[in-house]
């Protein structure tokens with residue numbers, strides 16, 4: 001689901017002043033974690049907030065962990081700073097019951113240097129216990145403190161009065177823009193659906209929470225079994241029984257904990273029967289493994305091609321890689337057995353260069369070093385796989401696509417064979433997974449393949465598809481404006 005465009009309001013303050021309680025109050029759902037332990041709010045949380053009809057996006061930030069005002073903890077500071085970029089206003093919360101602390105003063109000093117308008121909130125102001133604390137707030141030089149009780153829902157009208165002039169105009173402008181954009185988008189989607197129907201392509205919606213269908217392929221002995229075992233090893237949680245997809249391949253569902261965010265992410269490992277128990281017939285090994293691997297590719301979103309560091313990149317690997325790309329899957333390459341690799345930087349650079357050479361239609365395929373034995377690089381590999389799926393599943397906004405198209409044609413106009421220019425008129429995205437586009441134009445038969453490659457490379461680079469296979473189809477079109 002796409003979030004509506006709303007002005008952004010960031011809630012800032014030291015731990016335990018009631019930021020999460022305020023966030024919950026504004027968003028109306030128990031989205032943020034509330035706890036008596038200081039520093040409970042670790043990550044930014046966002047939600048659509050309503051305040052007496054004033055709508056905005058509320059962002060709950062991590063508390064300023066360290067009580068030492070001289071050394072604001074870098075991570076928290078950095079996070080808060082990030083959430084302030086693009087924010088339209090900040091709600092700076094302090095605790096009216098405890099009064100100001102040196103850390104409050106430090107945050108205020110820092111906030112005054114930022115460009116964002118601030119509403120100062122004296123929270124926990126119910127009853128009389130906050131009275132002197134409210135008055136103290138004036139000394140921060142951020143105007144009149146707004147007494148609020150986030151817990152009891154008091155002071156909401158005053159908060160509205162203070163906040164609405166800061167964001168109302170922006171909210172209204174965004175609303176108008178959003179409506180206009182939605183109307184254009186609806187038109188475009190209709191056109192795209194028609195074009196897709198003509199192409200026989202289904203427009204599928206991508207659910208980022210769906211399990212990542214991942215296949216690991218590679219030549220015999222590259223270490224696939226070892227890698228799968230390591231991934232599913234001791235500390236991994238198997239979430240389901242092995243479900244057969246076909247007679248030849250099975251899927252193993254498990255939850256992977258992303259180390260950076262601590263988030264649980266679902267992965268469906270597509271395994272082939274042949275990958276686990278292969279024919280003993282040695283001379284058939286090579287053929288079998290490639291065929292098995294490629295069956296898994298059919299069911300995968302992202303494919304990891306495993307190389308053997310002790311052997312480097314071989315022709316067979318390039319064949320597999322090309323096949324994966326032709327199938328339109330998102331490809332990444334992992335050099336395994338890094339623990340026993342020699343001359344690692346030469347090896348890595350050598351493989352990189354050989355890949356870019358051998359996969360000329362798709363430069364910059366993600367390349368990582370891993371060890372199935374020690375586990376090195378495996379978390380990075382999985383993170384990269386999720387990122388890759390994201391790009392592979394992405395739909396570009398109509399405005400972004402048109403901006404790119406205009407820019408690409410301006411930078412490098414299509415040639416004019418025989419003095420008559422080839423006209424490329426408009427572009428539309430007709431599919432995702434992999435991203436597919438149709439460009440309508442005239443005299444397309446004369447368009448050189450190199451120009452088509454230029455467009456594909458540019459769309460990948462400029463619209464952040466990275467090394468995902470992107471497909472462009474050319475269609476002749478009468479000028480719709482004639």
Ligand SMILES: Nc1nc2c(ncn2[C@@H]2O[C@H](COP(=O)(O)OP(=O)(O)OP(=O)(O)O)[C@@H](O)[C@H]2O)c(=O)[nH]1
Nearest residue numbers: 016017018019020021039040041063124149150151
């Ligand atoms: N009396 C009173 N207590 C409140 C009020 N708002 C929040 N609290 C309490 O203050 C404590 C901290 O609230 P949180 O919302 O978790 O504070 P926070 O600023 O998000 O804290 P961190 O997550 O540590 O940054 C909780 O025990 C709340 O119940 C209020 O208006 N009045």
Ligand SMILES: Nc1nc2c(ncn2[C@@H]2O[C@H](COP(=O)(O)OP(=O)(O)OP(=O)(O)O)[C@@H](O)[C@H]2O)c(=O)[nH]1
Nearest residue numbers: 219220221222223224225226336337340371372373
């Ligand atoms: N040093 C080291 N050895 C590894 C690593 N990964 C796998 N091996 C070894 O490489 C050999 C092949 O590993 P397998 O996991 O059986 O390879 P495979 O790709 O599944 O092989 P097939 O089943 O033949 O396709 C085994 O001896 C593993 O112990 C690694 O990261 N480091």
